Amino acid sequence: MIIREMVEGRKRSIDRRLNGPIEQDFTRPMFSASNIKYELSDRTRAINYGGIGLFHQLARETGLIDAIDRNVQLLKLHLPYHESDHVLNIAYNALCEGRCLEDIELRRNDETFLDALETDRIPDPTTAGDFCRRFNSKYRIGRLQDAIDEARLNVWAKQPTAFFEQAVIDMDGHLVGTTGQCKQGMDIAYDGTWGYHALVVSLANTGEVLSLVNRSGNRPSHEGAAPQCDRAIGLCRRAGFRRILLRGDTDFSQTEHLTAGTATA
Numbered sequence: 001m002i003i004r005e006m007v008e009g010r011k012r013s014i015d016r017r018l019n020g021p022i023e024q025d026f027t028r029p030m031f032s033a034s035n036i037k038y039e040l041s042d043r044t045r046a047i048n049y050g051g052i053g054l055f056h057q058l059a060r061e062t063g064l065i066d067a068i069d070r071n072v073q074l075l076k077l078h079l080p081y082h083e084s085d086h087v088l089n090i091a092y093n094a095l096c097e098g099r100c101l102e103d104i105e106l107r108r109n110d111e112t113f114l115d116a117l118e119t120d121r122i123p124d125p126t127t128a129g130d131f132c133r134r135f136n137s138k139y140r141i142g143r144l145q146d147a148i149d150e151a152r153l154n155v156w157a158k159q160p161t162a163f164f165e166q167a168v169i170d171m172d173g174h175l176v177g178t179t180g181q182c183k184q185g186m187d188i189a190y191d192g193t194w195g196y197h198a199l200v201v202s203l204a205n206t207g208e209v210l211s212l213v214n215r216s217g218n219r220p221s222h223e224g225a226a227p228q229c230d231r232a233i234g235l236c237r238r239a240g241f242r243r244i245l246l247r248g249d250t251d252f253s254q255t256e257h258l259t260a261g262t263a264t265a
Contacts, residue, residue, distance in 0.1 A: 047112040049096045056117055059088060064151035071147040074134040081123055086131040087144065089122050101125045101132075145211060149235055152208070156239045167241040168204035169232050171248040173197050173221030187217040197221070201228045203236075204247065210235065222252045 023030075059065050068084040075083060093104045096113075104125045107113050114120065123131070135141050156163070178186065178195040188194055199213040199221070210232045213224050229246055236244050 045112045045115075047110070047116060049113070050116075052092060052096065052113065053116040055092065055095060056088070059151075062151040063154050064147065067147035067150040068144070071143045071150070072140070073143075074131065074140065081127075086123055086128065090128055090132070092117075101128050104128055152235070153239055163205070164240045164242060166205075166243040166245060167236040167239075168245045168247055169210070169229065169236070170200075170202045170204045171225050171229060171246070171252055172200055174200055175217065185214065185216045187219075189217040193217060199224055199228065201225075201232050203232075221249070225252055 065084045065088070068087050069082050072083040072087070075081075081089075089104065089107075090101070093101070093107060096103075096107060098104065098106070102125050104122070108122055108124055114122065135144070174197070175189050175191070175193045176196045176198055177193045180186065186195055189197055195217050197215050197217050197219050199211075199215060200209060201211045202209050211228045213228060215223060225248070233244055233246075
C-alpha cells in the first residue's frame with residue numbers, strides 16, 4: 001500500500017510540473033541547470049530494468065524453469081549452468097532491450113542485474129552462442145517448445161470458465177529483414193526484403209505466440225502451416241477449449257487440409 005501511494009504521489013508531482021503554469025521569463029532557455037553534482041552511494045543502487053526480478057518469479061511460479069530442465073537436455077554436465085539458465089539468460093537479454101547475444105555482456109557487468117536474479121554470474125555471449133548451436137535439430141527445438149507449452153497450460157488453468165469457450169488461432173507469415181550477409185536460410189522475399197519469412201501461429205484471445213517457425217525469405221506464407229496448426233489445436237484441446245477456430249488469409253486455405261479441419265476443429 002505504501003509503494004502504491006508513493007507511485008501515485010510521483011504521478012501527481014510530474015502532472016503538476018507538466019500541466020502547471022509556464023515561467024514567464026522567456027529571455028533564457030528552459031534548460032538552465034548549471035551546478036550539477038554526482039555522488040556514488042554504497043548502500044543505494046539502481047537498475048534500469050527493475051521488472052527483471054518479477055519476470056524470473058513469473059517463470060518460476062508458472063513452472064517454466066522446471067519444465068525447461070526436464071524437457072531440454074543439451075548439457076552432459078552442469079558446470080555451473082543448467083539449460084534453464086541458458087534459455088532464460090537469452091530471454092532476459094531480449095527483455096532488457098538486447099538486440100544480439102553480445103549485449104549479454106552488458107548484463108554480466110551490471111551488478112544490480114545479477115543481484116536481482118540472486119546469482120554471481122550469467123553465461124557470457126560466447127557460452128550463450130555455443131548453447132544455441134546445440135539446437136541442431138527440429139526435435140530439440142520442439143522439446144523447448146514443449147516446455148513452454150507446459151508453463152502455458154499452467155497459466156491457462158488459472159483462467160475463468162468463460163476463457164475456454166472458444167480458442168481463435170491466427171496464422172500469418174511475417175517478413176523479417178536482416179543486415180547479415182552469411183546467415184543460413186536467408187533469401188530475397190517477393191517485395192525485395194533480404195532475410196526471412198517467419199510463420200507465426202498465435203492465440204488471438206490473448207495475443208500470445210503459440211509457435212514460430214523460421215523460414216527462408218522466399219518461401220510462401222502457408223508452407224509448414226498445417227503441422228503447426230495441428231500442434232496448436234492439440235494444445236488447446238489439452239487446455240479444455242470447447243471450440244477451436246482457425247483464422248488466416250486465403251493463402252492458408254489448402255484444399256487437402258480443409259476437410260480434416262472441418263471434421264476435427
